[in-house]
Amino acid sequence: MRDDLLQPGRLWWNWFGEQYFVPRYVAKPRTEEDVQDIVRAARRMDLPIRASGAGHSNPAVVPTPGIHVDFDDFRDVISVDPDLLRVVVRPGIRVGDLSRFLRTRGMSLNNQGDIDTQTIAGAIMTATHGAGITLPCFSAQMIAARMVIADGSILDLSAETDGELFKAFRTSLGMFGLIVSITLQAVPSYNIRKTSWNADTEDCLTSLHDLLRDNRTFWFFWLPHKDSADLFELPATVPSRTTRDNDICHMRAYNAVPASTPAPALNAGEVFDHSSVIYPNVYMPNFREVEYAVPFARFEETFDALRQLFRSTYPEALFPIECRPVKADDSYLSAYSERDGYALSVSGPLEESTWPMLRDVDAIFDRYDGRPHWGKHHFMSQARMEKLFPRYDTFKALRREIDPDGIFLNDHLRALFV
Structure with a gap:
């Protein structure tokens, strides 16, 4: 093992600053052999291991008292x-x-x-x-x-x-x-023509399925107030079909063409560039977030319940709610495992007062069989996991087979997967 591979632990925190810890050791591998040496050292010292990427997950998926592996x-x-x-x-x-x-x-x-x-x-x-x-x-x-x-x-x-x-x-x-x-x-390689506009919420919902069908990608942000767009740095100068300054939607349609296709003439609210340029947005880590995916057919009733909750109980809440459809896959623990889903992301400020609101939001998602995004805050229990994920028990059995001593677990994961 490289002499400098295991270093004394130092403070690590995630993108939002919500999760932080100091492990016994930190390791920054550069080769496969480094990674093998780290695992073998952990076994000799009877220490758990957790790895980090860029720290974008909200929950405590990284913290460990043992060895923190930094893949940077x-x-x-x-x-x-x-x-x-x-x-x-x-x-x-x-x-x-x-x-x-x-x-x-x-x-x-x-x-x-x-x-x-x-x-x-x-x-x-x-x-x-x-x-x-x-x-x-x-x-x-x-x-x-x-x-x-x-x-x-x-x-x-x-x-x-x-x-x-x-x-x-x-x-x-x-x-x-x-x-x-x-x-x-x-x-x-493909380019994307992205079209953005604002509309009243009723107009968004009325045209939703046509927009989903007619565009490669369509999603929207519900803005409880016009100023909500500023919190996610959404563009201010887009065509608007709204009749009011609150309870509106910021709409986005994305359509792809081969990278060799010349740039078209663009209308107001449109941009055109390579997929690597068009997809990313800039966000400041100024929010606390939960995201759940409900069955696709239950999106409208879930959205309506959230909309009513915010308008009646949290009328001063400002952060947008992001709504995105996702096709089913075959991963055991994906929020879209064996069912098409509609993800709804709800945020609030990084303050203690946000937690009661997110708990109320979670209760709505629980009512409509929402599955969590594992990189966002959630309030899952083993009982909820059993209800929501048909292959949950099989996943746990496979995890035990691959890692019988739980070397790759931490407290957050152990509560759900042991």
């Missing part, structure tokens, strides 16, 4: 297959860095979320997503992976050869081992 120096592109449109990367590479790299090779990610500073591994392991009724979450783009498991050995997994285990691994929050490489299925 383990973020290169290993190989590219231009014929099969596949790329192999290290776990610490950022989504945006990979998306921009793929552009230079004539490729794009099939879909991505509106924050691109997350690591690839973190986005996949938490089932982070973009939007579109034909587009599944980010983890569906992973077709193979290589990881170091609890005994320090290498385990190669692929969708083609490892069936059920791979489905469980896709959204496993780092509980199966330390990832050392990920193989992603890309698509031919």
